[in-house]
Amino acid sequence: MAALLSPEDIENHRVAHELVRLKLRLPLVNHLTGIHIKPLRRQWNKIHPNSPPNGRLRESVRAFISDSFSGAELASFVAIYNRLAPDVENSVDPALLLRALTMHARIAHRELDINAAYFAIRDVRAKIVEWRRCGRCQTGFIYSPAAFHMRSCPFCALLGS
């Protein structure tokens, strides 16, 4: 007979399953849930036709912001997450990550890459990038001097001002 799981374990497995379904890279699912890579890989192979990507992880949100549109989209996502988790905790809550993704999809009618979403929150919370308020439109955006499309407000850029 399998060991009995506590309600917390069951919730943790449910969250892990959802993260795998949305194709969060397995080392990140492992990091967020503490579940070993092997069972996570089995789960991935059950859900998806292609095996999990083996390549290097893109390690920062900077790799996902290639234009004003992606900058604006990820800024909107971070704003939603910050509303759900206003405390300045220096870690990503996987259940709240999923809730914020669902809310974002409802508003944007588009599914965000969960890997980009994860790094956006993590980098903002870890202060690897800066969460700034635009002096012109007052919208929050992800600022970094290291990337061209992160040096100014993406919403103003989209408006062409």
Ligand SMILES: [Zn+2]
């Ligand atoms: Zn602006």
